[in-house]
Amino acid sequence: MKTIVVSNRKGGSAKTTTAVNIASGLAQYGSVLLLDLDTQGHASIGVGCEPSEELGVHSIFDGATLSETFIPTVHENLTLSPALIHFDVYEYADLRGILKNRFKREKIADFFDYCIIDTPPTFDALLKNSLEVADSVLIPFVPHHLGVVAVGQMLRALYQSAKSQGRELVNVSILPVMYNPHINEHKESVEKVKVSFGREKLLSPIGVDIKLAQQFESGSPIILADRRSKGMKDYKRCVLELQERL
Ligand SMILES: Nc1ncnc2c1ncn2[C@@H]1O[C@H](COP(=O)(O)OP(=O)(O)OP(=O)(O)O)[C@@H](O)[C@H]1O
Ligand SMILES: [Mg+2]
Numbered sequence: 232m233k234t235i236v237v238s239n240r241k242g243g244s245a246k247t248t249t250a251v252n253i254a255s256g257l258a259q260y261g262s263v264l265l266l267d268l269d270t271q272g273h274a275s276i277g278v279g280c281e282p283s284e285e286l287g288v289h290s291i292f293d294g295a296t297l298s299e300t301f302i303p304t305v306h307e308n309l310t311l312s313p314a315l316i317h318f319d320v321y322e323y324a325d326l327r328g329i330l331k332n333r334f335k336r337e338k339i340a341d342f343f344d345y346c347i348i349d350t351p352p353t354f355d356a357l358l359k360n361s362l363e364v365a366d367s368v369l370i371p372f373v374p375h376h377l378g379v380v381a382v383g384q385m386l387r388a389l390y391q392s393a394k395s396q397g398r399e400l401v402n403v404s405i406l407p408v409m410y411n412p413h414i415n416e417h418k419e420s421v422e423k424v425k426v427s428f429g430r431e432k433l434l435s436p437i438g439v440d441i442k443l444a445q446q447f448e449s450g451s452p453i454i455l456a457d458r459r460s461k462g463m464k465d466y467k468r469c470v471l472e473l474q475e476r477l
Pocket of ligand 1: 243462
């Protein structure tokens with residue numbers, strides 16, 4: 232199983248849109264587990280479910296097994312562990328290693344080909360738990376000055392996290408989102424990311440497509456729902472590029 236953590240501390244940088252679409256895109260190639268670690272529960276909504284008030288992925292921090300939180304989704308190859316909406320990470324003193332422990336004890340890797348984790352826009356224990364199981368981190372960013380700054384901050388946080396775990400930095404991919412090639416600032420920001428952080432990390436951009444926002448109302452990821460849309464084509468290409476890197 233390959234685990235991809237979708238992360239950026241900057242809010243509104245299309246983490247959830249990316250997590251939902253790559254999860255359903257990868258479900259065309261193998262079985263996928265989507266963990267909605269952001270208590271906003273938007274990834275759960277994106278695959279046609281609801282965040283839970285009783286049992287969700289965050290319940291593992293209160294002793295639940297991960298497997299008992301699984302629910303099926305619109306896609307036969309896509310299983311969701313929904314967000315637990317009232318979970319408050321700050322009520323817990325030490326949450327390190329819990330997700331890693333569940334993966335190991337429940338042999339999650341034997342049941343899925345891919346695990347995609349949507350994370351909150353914070354660098355907290357939820358993100359740290361995700362990084363402990365990550366094979367790869369995908370950083371979506373909006374190509375503006377602060378978007379580029381946020382990518383740099385995220386990369387530094389990843390180096391720190393790898394160091395504290397005594398492991399190598401995981402494979403990192405950077406994905407420009409809501410990209411418009413006619414806006415100079417977008418082109419310049421992508422160029423800056425290339426130069427500052429390495430051309431090899433950069434994936435082809437995802438353009439602006441209102442259907443990517445509308446998909447959350449229908450609860451059907453665009454990659455399944457609208458086979459002709461630009462957003463679908465962009466995320467399909469993204470899935471292929473990610474597979475090459477994995
Ligand atoms: N390529 C796109 N074109 C148009 N709208 C988009 C695109 N990608 C994302 N959006 C919209 O932008 C908004 C932010 O996206 P999203 O919720 O995925 O970001 P996020 O990083 O998960 O946010 P948060 O930090 O709150 O978790 C949403 O309304 C989403 O529908
Ligand atoms: Mg989100």
